[in-house]
Amino acid sequence: MDTRALKRWGLRGLIVLGCGAGVWALLLLAHGAENSADFNRRQPWILLLNSCAVLALGVLLTRKLWQLYRDFRNHVPGSRLTARTVGMFGTLVVVPLLIVYLFALEFLNYGIDSWFRIEIKHGLNDALMLSRSALDLRLHEQARRTEEIARAIAGLSGPELAVRLDATRRTTPGAAITVYDSAGRVLSLSGGPGAALPPAPSAGVLMQIAAGRDYVSLETPGNGRAQIVTASPLARAAGVPPGRFVLVDYAVPTELSRLADAVQSAYSNYGDMSAARRPLKISFMLTLTLVLLITMLAAVYGAVWSAQRLTRPVKDLIAGTRAVGKGDFGTRLPLPSRDEMGFLVHSFNDMTKRLRRSREEAALSRQAVERERERLAVILSRLSSGVLVVDAQLQLRSANDAAGVILGSDLASRVGQGLTDGVATNSLLAGFTAALRARLASGEREWREQLPLKDEADPRVLLWAGTPLPDDGPEAGLVIVFDDVTALLNAQRSAAWGEVARRLAHEIKNPLTPIQLSAEQLRRALLRGLDTEHARILERATHTIVQQVDAIKQMVDAFSEYARAPEVQLARFSLNQLAAEMVELYRLQDPGVEISVELDPQLGEVEADRGRVRQILANLLSNAIEALAGVTGAAISVRTRWVLAAPAAQAEITVSDNGPGFREDILSRAFDPYVTSKARGTGLGLAIVRRIVEEHGGRISAENLVTGGARVRILLPASVERRAESRRERA
């Protein structure tokens, strides 16, 4: 059994004990009032039981009040209301009780005092004196008469005495005359020999007679009638033996006897009551006080109990309201009754039920929205277009993965931050943000156009469109959707250049052979007929024509090569091995240039067209060697690296030199056809390289090194699938 159950049973036991003690004490009290003998024996039990009743009630009340005080201090919901109600009920109960108690005490005092008013005492004493006077007169008269009888029979004895006694009794009605000797033995009596013997004279009579004095007394033998007992010695007369005396009992008249009894009874009753006056007062007061105490304790206990019962629904409501405030809508309160409080509790339960239902619906809606958001997030993450949501202050609200890839920044980690924060290290993002700020400053809220972003290593062209978010007010955020169209533009440009090259090759190459043949025929035909001077001029002119035609042929062949787009023959091979072979080849070709190679051992086989990748490396190495002409300490570095970057693993090839680098004016167009810084270059080498890279789904960039020199960086997807993914991303 747990502590709570023990307490509950203890409390019930205490209540039963208190009630039982009270009832038992009452029964004992009632029984004691009927039986005086038992009352003495039961008195301690009555006291003990009353004490138990008061104690039990006191303990119960103390417990209730302590509970109330504790709740009040701990700010338990509803405790203040309960305390106020208890105070109100207690005052309503205690004040009238106290008033009644004080008035009862006063009436009690007055009532008991009125029993013993001085007039009553005086009246009783007067009645007593009157009775005594009447009886004293009769006593004296009877005493004198007995003395006369004694004198009359003093000298008589024997039959003569008996005759005289009979005669005397006849003249004294109601009197019994007996003559005794000094030892109290009967010598003669008025009733004659057949009369019943009277009782022996009392010790008092004998003592008085022995002292030679008369005896007179009013006695009540117990038969309801008083009698006057008189005795007188006979020895006063001469010749009478000493010690003899006559005892005469005179019957008191009935009326007088009754009155004397009445006076005696009244006096006795008054005396009893008077003696009990003070303890009776105290008894009444204490009894009243005890009754008040029990009543007051019971009343206050009842007030506390009633207040708690009355305020329990309110406390439940407060607790329920707090629970609802904390979000617990499952709170159900017990219905206390069918009154107004019950209606209130019912309304509360109805409210919590509706709230719970609303919350469940809201939760379902939230889940649906969340599902939609997740779906949208998946869609956005799979989009190749970048999507950004910013507010009017350029705070980034949302961004998909493609946006971060295109702008080269981890935008997901910057959500909630300003888009312009920390853009200094990312020229693409800086350019994008600057363009966006310019848009916002111009007040333009909706646009769609190309946005070129300058970057030394990897310039980009974006196609971006902005539109304000709906229902977001004048400070509405913007949704910006953008695509990296660099590759597309490059492809378009390459296609255009390829068409130009193809037409040039077709239109130009055809007349070159007749020109060259004609020039040689002209030389052969005319050379013999000319003098030395003219022959030398002809020789030089035809040689120039043939040489320039060859140059034009080479140029046209280069154009043809650029325009030709053979099918890519994919195969798996080791890029490291190919790079090492190419480096070794060019080391042998030009020993004046130090070519170092750094190969990543983690770089495995790639899936590409080995011949065309070889062409890339050859073009880059050739360009580097040509750029290093005349440079002291010329050095070329070839490096491969395995890049595990999103969205696909890539092989990186970097060729750098310590030459003069790209001219600033052509750096951004280094991979366009006919852009070259060399006097004799066709400007198609790097263009072909970019074309091959793009055919493989890769990316190429060129930059000048801070330490001097140029660096070309190529990223090739490691496999076909990854290449396809890369193409998708870039598309």
Next chain:
Amino acid sequence: MAKSFVVIRLMLGVLPLLATAVAHADDPLDGELEIRSAYAVPSRGVIMLSARVAYPRSPLLSGTLKDGVTLSLDLECVVSRHRRFWLDAEAVNLVRHSELSYQVVADRYLVREVDAGTQETFATLEAALAHVGTVEEWPIAVEAMLPSDEEWQIALRAGVRRGHMPDALRALMFWSDAWHRTSEWYTWTLVR
């Protein structure tokens, strides 16, 4: 709440004060009340008890009697057998009731044997108390009620109650013993 506590505290304080005041007042019943001697002998099949009882004697008592108060004088006799592991077996429980009053009209003290219905008057209080305090051959039990093979204890005590108070009023005075006194038990073993 606080008011009720103050009242209860005041009342709880008043109760002992009142009880103390009552307990310390001079009382006519104060004085010697004891069984001086007692014995019981079998006489023709009946156990007869004789005793001498000293009742309180004081001018205050005399004055009380003369004010009309009646004294009830009880003599309680219990004959019981001791049991080792249980309550004593009670064979006899008798009370002999007497009343002592002052006859104010006759100026005499009246002793009334309540049970016997007899009464006797005395000129002095001493004579009346001596009379009531002398118990001669009070039959308390038939010898057959008390088997001789068992040891019987006789206990005697005297009590004095003041006043002829109505029982209803006496019930109110359950808390107080000021209106009565009881002597110590005088016990001895019955010898046959």
